[in-house]
Amino acid sequence: MALPQIDSLKTPDASLSRAASPRRGRLPLINLPFVAIIVLLVGYGLLVCWSSIEGSNDTTYSFTRQLIFAAVGAVVMMLMWRVDxxxxxxxxxxxxxxxxxxxxxxxxxxxxxxxxxxxxxxxxxxxxxxxxxxxxxxxxxxxxxxxxxxxxxxxxxxxxxxxxxxxxxxxxxxxxxxxxxxxxxxxxxxxxxxxxxxxRSKYLLITLALGIAAIAAVFAIDQLIYNSTGEYKLLKQYQRNRLLVFLDQDGSNTSSSGYNLQQAKIAIGSGGLFGKGLLNATQSGHGFLPEAQTDFIFCVLAEQFGFVGSMA
Structure with a gap:
């Protein structure tokens, strides 16, 4: 398929562009409520990262590195703030x-x-x-x-x-x-x-239907290949497992591909309304929740701070 000519796409409204552009040579106005939200979100995230690392005694992850990344991100944000x-x-x-x-x-x-x-x-x-x-x-x-x-x-x-x-x-x-x-x-x-x-809604629905059909076709063709060769070619086994577990969550065996999902549910559910408290996440602290500091960090938050903390 040939790459479409980008020049043929419509151009932005010029008056809108001029109206939205900051004044040249000056710092743009600082939206203090927006900055406050960023600071709160980053601070909350760092707190949960710290608690997940301290609570598990896992030396693989470094909270200091998280702080460095947060500082670098703040510097980049301030530099990008000047960019129109x-x-x-x-x-x-x-x-x-x-x-x-x-x-x-x-x-x-x-x-x-x-x-x-x-x-x-x-x-x-x-x-x-x-x-x-x-x-x-x-x-x-x-x-x-x-x-x-x-x-x-x-x-x-x-x-x-x-x-x-x-x-x-x-x-x-x-x-x-x-x-x-x-x-x-x-x-x-x-x-x-x-x-x-x-x-248009019609285009979106057709695209969604085609996407679902494509996924089903990939599974069907891969199964035919497996029946002939004894090996899946289009999707790796872990990719198949992720999709199948998503479709059949309750039927997944806890000792196989559904283990992560079920442990995540246990962690979130055990937090209750107000949580178990800081550093009291037993699922991640005792090693039941895999990759708690990264892939399943939200489960740590939910277990420690409960439904209220999750909504916050």
């Missing part, structure tokens, strides 16, 4: 190229490394870096720049298909690693962009 985000409105193609370069960079010989699940999704740069995570930011910018060109009315089928094409390419690129979890996040970002961009 409207400049990204005409940078769809550069953002598209950056996305693909980030996602495919783990395939560079000597730099890419296995993530432990058969996915080539990390870079060895002194420390291990997952470029697909950084691509989430540029994908948000790219998708926003794409749909902003239509002024909230993405009702032309040809233009809709162009936007969908640009959304699908990063997903297909991440599947070369393959990293299904990150790929689904990319699709979720794209879906939200389409909704916010004013895509």
């Amino acid at each position: 985000y409207q400049r990204f409105a005409n940078a769809v193609m550069p953002l598209f190229i950056v996305n693909i370069a980030l996602i495919l960079s783990p395939h560079i010989p000597g730099l890419g490394t296995d993530a432990g699940m058969g996915a080539q999704s990390w870079l060895k740069l002194g420390i291990q870096v997952q470029p697909g995570e950084f691509a989430k930011i540029t994908i948000i910018l790219m998708d926003a720049a794409l749909v902003a060109r239509y002024g909230g009315r993405l009702d032309d089928l040809r233009e809709y298909l162009k936007v969908v094409f640009f959304i699908l390419v990063p997903f297909l690129a991440i599947m070369t690693q393959p990293d299904l979890g990150t790929g689904l996040v990319y699709l979720a970002i794209g879906a939200m962009a389409l909704v916010a961009g004013g895509a």
Whole structure:
């Protein structure tokens, strides 16, 4: 399929761009309530990270490193605060190229490394870096720049298909690693962009139906391949397990692929209304909840601070 001509996409409204742009040569006005929310969220997150690490006595993770990342993030935020985000409105193609370069960079010989699940999704740069995570930011910018060109009315089928094409390419690129979890996040970002961009409901429903049909077809074809060769080719076993567990949560065996999900439910449920208290998360503290400091950090929050803390 040939790459669509980006010049044929509609351009943003010029008057809107001028009105939204900050005054040149001056710092933009600081939205103090917005900054307060950021500080509270980051502080809450750091508290939960600290409690999950201290409560489990796991030396694999470092809270000091989390603090360093938070400080670096604050510096980057202040630098980006001076950037007029409207400049990204005409940078769809550069953002598209950056996305693909980030996602495919783990395939560079000597730099890419296995993530432990058969996915080539990390870079060895002194420390291990997952470029697909950084691509989430540029994908948000790219998708926003794409749909902003239509002024909230993405009702032309040809233009809709162009936007969908640009959304699908990063997903297909991440599947070369393959990293299904990150790929689904990319699709979720794209879906939200389409909704916010004013895509017609009919187009969205048809796209959703085609997506479900594609998943079913992949499973069916993979099963036929397995029946003939005794091996799944299209999806790795852990990818199949994640999808199957999602569809059959109660029927999953606690000793196999459903273990993580069931332990997560136990952790969240045991927190009750107000939680067990700081450093009192038994599921993660006793090692029942896997990857508590990363993948299941919300379960630690729910167990310690309960429903009220989760809602906060």
